[in-house]
Amino acid sequence: MYFSIERPSLLCDTCSQQLEFLHGDICRKCGRSFSLFPEKYRHGDKCSDCVKWEQQGSFITKNRSLLIYNEFAKEVIAKYKYRGDVELIKAFKDEFRQLGRKEFPKSLFVPIPLSEQRQYERGFNQAEGIANLFGKEVVSCLTRPLHEEKQSKKGRTDRLSIQTVFVFDSNFVAKIHGKDVTLVDDIYTTGSTVEAAGKILLDHGARTVSSFTLARG
Template sequence: MSCNYCHQQITRNLTLAEIFLPKRIITEQLCSQCSKKFRRLTQKNSCKGCQKQQSKEFCTDCSQWQKLFPDYEFHHEALFSYDQAMQEWMEEYKFKGNYQLRHSFALELKAYFKRKSNMIVIAVPVSKERMASRGFNQVAGLLDAAGIAHEPYLVRFSNGLSQVQKNRKERMSLEQPFKLTETAERVINNQEVLLVDDIYTTGRTIFHAAEVILEKRPAKLHTFSLAR
């Protein structure tokens, strides 16, 4: 078994589940050295809206979102800091197209989503143009690698530059790029929904997607990203 990221050999003891259920052996994962590169986020000393690590109750961005969406009880969760180590990993996975890296955080995602089994999971989609050039949806890839079922209820009809290539002002001024499928419009009402993205920066993408979902009155809308 080798590290999913650096390709060094990994030696570890199998878990009981892997011994008695061989199909569950996870052969794609990070080695201990690579795992240490990524900083886990905590709820302590963080923004109550988006989990930004800070001492204030709400960050500047979330204060603005509260004004725009006063009836939405927003609370975003993420696992890792979007620091240099995560940016380098995202560059390799998302922009250079190393699709094998979708397995890197499968264990962490499995553990998180185990508590969300009663929710409709929706991955933030990419446009047809982005899918054609990249070849995959990076968010769906992460969920698939972790064995997490998700529904294609959102459609992205606008492409444009990647959020990473935009400054803060450009991100905040983007027009609505999403719409719901006809199926979603029938099933979301009064259901708990979990909207998933890969990275949370200003929240613009999440709130665009949330806006069209909230129109169908879900019982609760939760949001999550791998990194923040």
């Protein structure tokens, strides 16, 4: 599978050259570049992580991401997510819309929610900011009642073991019933967050659930 997007024109050449856009041979399910890990972790057109998810029960049809989560992408996301640089993400608007037309043409977009405490700390939900740039219908039908430790402070094993709790707002049942839904978040690492959210959306009538993240770890 091949996936390619041109660099965003609103970024200077120096910044653009430090971003690594996901392209070439990627995992059919999670979108991770096969060039990032040894061949032994590849199983046909899927990576070993996705094979494990499917063995234990996966709720996500596919994930697609724009960037490889390299050091510069980490800096970009940190400025957007933690330092309130909400204008920064608009540099990727054209690329989001191109990808949306290609990969999620008939989807509703559902941002991964923050807990009330985290939303208060940041002043905005970074996933909602990304979702709004696709130019499609955004449905904020999930809430996150529990305050969790930041994912960035956890190791891979801890992230995989997290039982993230989401609550579905029943006022949106008719809105998502029978529809293709795309979850939106900033980073995909182990997939545990989108899998948890995907399950609850399918339980409430979504036809399929996929996900998009700005970066793929």
